[in-house]
Amino acid sequence: MIRNIQAMIPGVATSDGAGVKLRRSLGGQQQVRLDPFLMLDEFSSNDPNDYVAGFPAHPHRGFETVTYMLEGHMLHEDHLGNQGHLKTGGVQWMTAGRGIIHSEMPQQVSGAMRGFQLWINLPAKEKMKAAAYQDIQVEDIPKVVLVNGGVVKVIAGAYENNGVIVQGPIQGITTTPLFLDVQLAPHAEFEHRIPKELNAFAYVYEGELRIGSPLQEASKQAAIVLGSGDDFKAKAGAQGAQFIILAALPLHEPIVQYGPFVMNTRAEIEQAIDDYQNNRFVIS
Template structure:
């Protein structure tokens, strides 16, 4: 059964960190989420004034952050001693767990800075697990060439192609996330099975795309939430299309968010604030 459009969540211009300009679709309002996805930001600018101040040291607890760099160079550092250079095509996958304090600072003062940051919720039983960090270089992300001349980068989950299963570098997560970056030539089609149990959405960042059956055009820079079914079916327009596909198992748990802390109860949020203010993140 082909999945059709359920909801369109436009990206809204905003800023975060020390003034980095971006567009936020999921998470633009706290109730506008797609379990287990909490937030999706797209940052894209050729003007260093829009990004050079970066994201100085700040805390997180209770979820995972994924930064995918389409173009540019940022440096990740955290209180656990991790350091990673996030360059064009690379991914940073960070599990905040019980607490992490990190920064993401641009390592350039000119040129384009472009990419995405995604927040994925953790189940209640994992929210207080030790924090972790994985730096994934572009050469460690499988890229599949399609018969129609398109390509698929498999960041998380798996992709079936010509009888082979291509596994992304991120596996073994409770919500079983799928993260694909798909590039299609003009007027070509793309299909991918997404289990009906998973929530899923598509986000176009270049070109034009139609989706579903019957086909309907979908806007750029918006999270296009997919309805029931088990098959994604899209067609690129005359300019081709570049888009990301996200899917994961929902948690069906209460969400209480206070800025960079996402827990299940208000009491847990108050504890997170107290732990951060009293330097318990640093010693955890």
């Protein structure tokens, strides 16, 4: 069964960190989520005034953050001593778990800064596990060249190409996330199986794309929520298309969010605030 477009959530202009301009689709309002996805931001600018202030040190608890750089250079540092240079094509996959304090600061004062940040919820049993960090360089992300001249970058999960299964560097996560970055040639078609038990959405950041059967135009710079089914089908427009596909197992658990803390109950949020204010993130 082919997945058709169920909803389109446009990215709304906002800012975060110390004033970084971005577009937020999922998470723009707290109830506008797609379990287990909490938030999706796209940042894109050639003006350093839009990004140079970066994201100074701030805390997280209870979920995972994924930063994917299309263009640019940022430095990640956290209270656990991790340091990673996030450069064009690279990915930072961070599990906040019971608590982490980190910063993401631009390492450039001119040129383009472009990419995505995604928040993925953790199940209740894993929200207080130890924080972890993975710095994935562009050369560690498999690229599959399609017969029509397109390219699929496999960041998480797997992509099957002519009977060969290509695994991304991110594996072993409870929600079994799929994260593909797809570039299609003009008028090219694309198909990928997405198991029916996963929630899924796409985000078109260049060109034009139609999705489903019958094909329906997908809005650019919007979270394109996909309906039930087990097959994703799309076709690029005259200028080709570039888009990301994300899918994961829903958790079906209550969500209570207070800024950078995402837990299951109000009491757990109050505990997170108290732990942060009393420096327990640093010693945990």
